[in-house]
Amino acid sequence: MLDLQGLRFRAAFFHSLRSFFVRQQFLEVDTPIRQPLLLPELNIEPLASEGWFLQASPELCMKRLLAAGCGRIFQLCNCFRKGERGRLHLEEFTMLEWYRTSGGYEDLMADCEALLGSLLADLGGMVPCAVSNGSLRVSGGRVISLHPPWDRLSVHEAFVRYSPVAIEQAMAGDTFDQILVEYVEPHLGVERPLFLYDYPVELGSLARRKDGFPHLAERFEFYINGIELANGFSELTDSHEQRQRFARDLELMDEERRLRSPMPERFLQELGGLDQAAGIALGVDRLLMLLMGKESVGEVVSFSPADF
Amino acid sequence: MYTAADLRKGLKVQVDGAPYIISEFEFSKPGKGQALYRCKMRNMITGNQLVQTYRSNDKFEKPELEERKMQYLYCQGEEYHFMDTQNYEQIVIDKGHLGDSVNYMTDNMEMDVLFFQDRPIDVSLPMFVNLRVTQADPWAKGDTSGSDSKPVTVETGYVLQVPPFVEEGDKIQIDTRTGAYVTRVKE
Numbered sequence: 221m222l223d224l225q226g227l228r229f230r231a232a233f234f235h236s237l238r239s240f241f242v243r244q245q246f247l248e249v250d251t252p253i254r255q256p257l258l259l260p261e262l263n264i265e266p267l268a269s270e271g272w273f274l275q276a277s278p279e280l281c282m283k284r285l286l287a288a289g290c291g292r293i294f295q296l297c298n299c300f301r302k303g304e305r306g307r308l309h310l311e312e313f314t315m316l317e318w319y320r321t322s323g324g325y326e327d328l329m330a331d332c333e334a335l336l337g338s339l340l341a342d343l344g345g346m347v348p349c350a351v352s353n354g355s356l357r358v359s360g361g362r363v364i365s366l367h368p369p370w371d372r373l374s375v376h377e378a379f380v381r382y383s384p385v386a387i388e389q390a391m392a393g394d395t396f397d398q399i400l401v402e403y404v405e406p407h408l409g410v411e412r413p414l415f416l417y418d419y420p421v422e423l424g425s426l427a428r429r430k431d432g433f434p435h436l437a438e439r440f441e442f443y444i445n446g447i448e449l450a451n452g453f454s455e456l457t458d459s460h461e462q463r464q465r466f467a468r469d470l471e472l473m474d475e476e477r478r479l480r481s482p483m484p485e486r487f488l489q490e491l492g493g494l495d496q497a498a499g500i501a502l503g504v505d506r507l508l509m510l511l512m513g514k515e516s517v518g519e520v521v522s523f524s525p526a527d528f
Numbered sequence: 529m530y531t532a533a534d535l536r537k538g539l540k541v542q543v544d545g546a547p548y549i550i551s552e553f554e555f556s557k558p559g560k561g562q563a564l565y566r567c568k569m570r571n572m573i574t575g576n577q578l579v580q581t582y583r584s585n586d587k588f589e590k591p592e593l594e595e596r597k598m599q600y601l602y603c604q605g606e607e608y609h610f611m612d613t614q615n616y617e618q619i620v621i622d623k624g625h626l627g628d629s630v631n632y633m634t635d636n637m638e639m640d641v642l643f644f645q646d647r648p649i650d651v652s653l654p655m656f657v658n659l660r661v662t663q664a665d666p667w668a669k670g671d672t673s674g675s676d677s678k679p680v681t682v683e684t685g686y687v688l689q690v691p692p693f694v695e696e697g698d699k700i701q702i703d704t705r706t707g708a709y710v711t712r713v714k715e
Contacts, residue, residue: 308556397558398562400561401564423560
């Protein structure tokens with residue numbers, strides 16, 4: 221259970237996140253956390269609720285709002301993923317998502333740098349902040365400089381540097397995730413935050429293909445101290461291609477996990493009205509964990525499963 | 529049957545026909561990727577370490593383990609004889625399976641014996657045992673060599689370092705986890 225000092229820090233952190241987006245004319249939205257259908261996701265186990273599902277992310281509703289022409293939006297909400305538990309996982313966690321209706325994933329990277337700067341300006345003097353003068357103290361006494369610009373590394377280059385096998389081999393052998401976790405991630409964001417970008421297109425179900433490189437998706441993840449904090453991408457707005465990707469994923473979900481959900485027809489229909497967009501989801505509890513100098517997300521939420 | 533979702537530190541699972549205990553466990557899931565269950569585990573028979581990463585659909589058998597209270601009777605060469613204190617059944621365990629435990633076992637001592645598929649694989653001793661010193665060099669008063677310990681042999685044949693004042697015939701307490709001297713026991 222979070223103590224009073226921790227609750228105050230968490231509240232100030234939330235306030236700072238909101239004011240950053242409000243200042244930049246993002247509209248705060250709140251969409252239903254319980255929905256009758258799933259956004260097809262191969263590796264996310266949903267939590268069922270009376271025949272509906274608790275959201276794994278607010279992506280589906282937020283993109284529909286975008287398509288309806290509401291402009292730049294953000295949301296702070298609780299999300300649910302069944303069976304995810306550990307130092308960096310809670311079955312119920314807090315997500316920050318924001319979307320831009322112009323620009324692409326590079327603009328989102330700039331947002332991340334600016335957001336951290338704004339957080340540090342607001343929270344720097346508070347206890348128990350683990351940041352001073354733009355430097356984050358992490359366990360083992362190391363210090364990570366949060367000053368922009370941050371490092372940028374393509375997924376391809378990361379595999380060349382750190383993986384025992386080439387990325388093509390990892391994809392063919394279905395070991396991409398395992399190699400990423402065991403060999404690559406420990407090196408990411410250890411001196412300053414890092415953007416890992418340009419994923420194989422198969423690993424970005426809702427992301428747009430990169431111009432001139434159709435085998436890549438314009439997707440990135442943002443790391444500090446080997447910890448993945450956010451996943452962002454230029455949105456795929458071609459509803460025909462999106463339908464094909466969903467169809468493949470829904471089939472695999474049914475085949476491998478006997479998990480059935482209808483094709484999100486209205487989403488696909490409305491996606492056609494969206495011209496260009498980019499969106500990102502940030503794990504708020506993990507970022508708060510780093511800023512408070514803690515070792516697990518369970519230590520920075522008001523109540524963790526261990527508190528019941 | 530266990531699934532990957534059951535894995536946690538301290539859980540005992542069967543891998544390739546052998547019982548393992550998980551000593552370290554970490555769940556990870558890279559952005560929208562597969563759930564990975566990383567385990568460091570120890571083979572409960574050989575002591576060998578194994579590091580493995582499992583996925584959601586991996587399944588594990590529960591190892592057939594049973595702990596029984598037994599009394600150590602005597603040893604004959606490499607064979608150590610035990611008796612079940614409930615049903616008086618007698619069994620023999622090879623010295624190789626007992627490891628360092630033989631250093632601390634005296635006749636008639638009671639302990640828990642762990643069985644895997646009805647085969648004894650390990651004994652758990654009390655944390656501390658009292659053993660008699662059977663051989664020790666006398667303590668030369670005024671010894672200026674500066675050493676603050678000396679080797680002695682106890683009744684099981686085990687040799688350890690003790691303070692210079694311990695003498696032949698004394699009973700001493702030993703920590704069975706480390707094999708180290710704790711204190712001299714007054715009788």
